Amino acid sequence: MTDFLLELRCEEIPARMQAGARADLEKLFRKEMGAAGVVLGQVTVWSTPRRLALIANGLAETTEAVSEETKGPATTAPQQALEGFLRKTGLTKDQLEVRDLKGKDTYFAVIEKPGRAVRDVLAEAIPAIVRAFPWPKSQRWGAASISTESLRWVRPLSGIVAILGEDLVECEVGGIRSGYATKGHRFHAPGDITIGGADDYAAKLSACHVIVDHAERQELIRDEARNAAAAAGLTLVEDEGLVIENAGLTEWPVPLLGRFDEAFLEVPPEVIQLTARVNQKYFVCENAAGKLANAFVCTANIDAVDGGEGIVAGNRKVLAARLSDARFFWEQDKKTALSVHAEKLGRITFHERLGTVADKVERVAKLARWLVEEGIVKGADADQAELAARLCKADLVTEMVGEFPELQGLMGGYYARAEGLPDAVADAIRDHYKPVGQGDEVPTAPVTVAVSLADKLDTLAGFFSIEERPTGSKDPFALRRAALAIIRLILENKLRVNLENVIVEAGFRQPFARQIDPTIAANRTFAQLSRFMRMGADAAVQFYQVARKGADTAAVEQAQKNTEKLYNFSAQILDFFADRLKVQQREAGVRHDLIDAVFALGGEDNLVRLLARVHALQAFVATEDGANLLAGYKRAANILRKEDWKADAIEPTGDEDPLENVDDPDMMHVYAVAREAREQLSHEPEPAEKALIDALDAAEPRAADAVAAEDFAAAMSALAMLRAPIDAFFDEVTVNDADSGKRYSRLALLARFRVAVHNVADFSRIEG
Incomplete structure (x- = not known):
């Protein structure tokens, strides 16, 4: 097993494109290797302003042999179809296999591909990756750019390092050949650096003032910017986006603290911070009182011999010009009333x-x-x-x-x-x-x-x-x-x-x-x-x-x-x-079916009240009483559905609430049906029937009053009174009795139970 290093070097890559480029490089590499049957272990991708680097650990020297199958025409297909398939696969009819596919004999081409040297696979994959790279914006350059077929890259591509173990992977893209040599820092180490392989890549670049790991540069900027502010008795205003952007602009970041004219603090602090951030990529600082201080932290890309004094002075001058513009806008705008x-x-x-x-x-x-x-x-x-x-x-x-x-x-x-x-x-x-x-x-x-x-x-x-x-x-x-x-x-x-x-x-x-x-x-x-x-x-x-x-x-x-x-x-x-x-x-974290159960009631667009009902319902169905009542409801609803019980005769119609008072015509009809059915009985209701009737008589007004008072927990508590009686009803009472009077009365009672539950929530929408 061996490691592979790929570096694609070019002119400055915009900081905003680097994260996407890292993801795209890994995706394209995995795609090419997967297609060739190369098994990958860990893949690491880094970026600096001048390079993309990929290290793949644990590659085998050769790929495994693979078998590729291609489905062809049916054996009964015209001869022309078979001839076209043979031309496509390069096989003869004798080399095809015949398999049963959905009851039809079908030709299949099975091609055994032997293993290949991984170095050869990489030599083909690198040009494919470079040419397929999806930069948001790219360019052509040089004499070749007169052709639309010439290489495109985000900035002119200048070098390729491709090393498998210690061996060079020879390839060429747009006239640029792979090699062992790369470049260090533009100013500190501008000459060629010979890379031995993946193992020494990061260390050799670091010795030449290039921190190739973007995450390491980000951490350095965070720490050193805080330290620079703290050394001046200030607190850095944290800005993670600015950390990432500065890391994308530098290969050897050196945060430095500078000061600007205190008179600029008359401008609103957000204006100063935005001016420093957007135009100059600077951090700002606060004093001990939490107020914006006349200080900024810039990120240099070199170790300056004067400790950065010249860099800070230049940045102070540029920032002063920007802040002068901002102060002018501020003063001019204030001269005119908002009206x-x-x-x-x-x-x-x-x-x-x-x-x-x-x-x-x-x-x-x-x-x-x-x-x-x-x-x-x-x-x-x-x-x-x-x-x-x-x-x-x-x-x-x-x-x-x-x-x-x-x-x-x-x-x-x-x-x-x-x-x-x-x-x-x-x-x-x-x-x-x-x-x-x-x-x-x-x-x-x-x-x-x-x-x-x-x-x-x-x-x-x-x-x-x-x-x-x-x-x-x-x-x-x-x-x-x-x-x-x-x-x-x-x-x-x-x-x-x-x-x-x-x-x-x-x-x-x-x-x-x-x-x-x-x-x-x-x-x-x-x-x-x-x-x-x-x-x-x-x-x-x-x-x-x-x-x-x-x-x-x-x-x-x-x-x-x-x-x-x-x-x-x-x-x-x-x-x-x-x-x-x-x-x-x-x-x-609120269950969608419970929201549906309350929305299904209709006419509820007071969001505060609606969500109070939903939260009370969620708490209720999580209890044993709630779960059992839901099971009882579903059983009742299934019986009524199988019996084709006419819901419009007993359930709410229009905008009125049938449980609002006993004079409601819909509910009067329900009770009348039940009374009429009971009058046909040869005996009084069975104990379980009577218990459910009594429970409904008690629970309905309590639930209705609780809903009206928006005490939905109490409404759920009122429904809980129905749990034991409905369980007992199903255990002890035969709904589909041979006596039509009893049967009709009991169906009406179940319908009344369903209406009582619906007054609080539509339990038919609840899962479980």
Whole structure:
């Protein structure tokens, strides 16, 4: 067994491409070796700015013999098919095997391939790997580049080292032949270095100021950057992305601390950090008080003879120029009020069918005020919520955000505070984009919650109204993220929100809804809208004609169509929320079938209440009582299904709850059926029947009261009362009795049991 070393050397590889390149090199190498029958052990891949290196340990000297089988035509196929197969395989008819395949005799070609020298396999594989390499961007170079068939690489390829054990693997790619020689550090060791093999590769490069292991360079940067800051009495602001990027820019990293003019600290700290990070790849530091210090840590690529003083001085000069620009933007932007900046938003198109950013801001401002005035977001000042919403996008037209788009929102908060606006308004402008991702913090300040919620609701309603919805893996407008953010805002702030109402409210403000009569829109409620939409198009037109006192039919029909559109896409958004909630809760460890069991009840769009019910259900089904009750439910449901019991005669219809009171007509029918059946009996109900009836009489009102009080644990406890009686019922009572009266009565009793359980959750959706 022996080790193999491959190094592909070139000009500087962009840092952002190196991780992908390492993965691609290993994938291509394994593919080529697997196809040739080479058994691989450990494979290690490293990268520096000037090279990709791969070491494969424990390769055999020869490959194992392999047998390749190729299926051919059936023996009954035309002669031309057989002749084509023979030409393809290079065999004669006598060399083919005949096998039974699904009852049909079929020719098979079996070709035995002897083992090969692994060095020969590698010599063929290396050019294939280089030519197939999937760089995100690549180039051709030299005289050969006039041909589109010439070699492409991320930067001009300059050398190949390929050594198996101590032997050279001879190969050639684009005029570059493999050899033993590589290059060390560009300045410290620019000459050739002869590599003996995989064993001495890393050590020889390290002696020539090249740390070939990217992970080792990253660890060195982390430690030395912290040490440089600590030596100055400061704390490094950790930035793992910057660690990886600096490791991808250097072969011999040397972190150095420098200082910049303290006057620049007048600029917001995020601006300084972003300027240092994005433009110069520098770390920043904090002082003992946790405030940004006038210090930075840069990463040199050499051991300078002056200890790095010249490098630091040069970097300080470049950073000062960048910070001067940032300070200029900061001071210029502050000279104009945010309200004046906001006037320019009319020049920016949000979406061609949804208007400008100014149009969006207008919708968000009105929706934010409505959320506060309706008491959905409590503790917020409606005027402040509207003001914050009107100014929340104003920083998009500032010089600073034009230079650093990452600072949108954040800079608006700084400008608002500098302008003297209330802190609640400034905070809402700063944080209204949150939460952006799964790990982002969720705003809790009432004004911020109102603006953030309004902004995301408007986005969802707008794009759904123009049928720009996520499909499969495509979500160009980040609507899934917006829905998850709304869910998190509602749940973490415990907002008692009727989602249907707020979605319709957001929908009424979209461009298409302008043709809905404003008089009707001003007096709308979702309940009214739902009722006349469910009555059908004719009833909706009539509704409009009455409301508009005889307006022309064409205008009324157009208004009706837009209202129908509003109703339809609102229902689609609700389904979208349901899907997102299921995904979120599954990731949080909540069983998907339990979420389905509560969603299946319908009419529940208060997320706080819905999840409280789901969590109580999950706790209940994990108990012995819950598991046994579920088994009893499924048994009852199976019997009713086999008997073709008409569910619509005993289960909820419409929007009413049949267990709300004893006067409900549906439940009265259930009880009447049971009483009528019992009256036909020649004797009183059996003890187990009577026990189940008594248990239902006690459990139904308790469960209904608990659900109404949103005490879902108590509702589950009430259901637990049914566990023993239903078990006993099945043990002691024959449901399908020969006596039709008894049979009908007992089926009605099981139906009543099923309804009682459904009042808490749809147990038919629960697995197990």
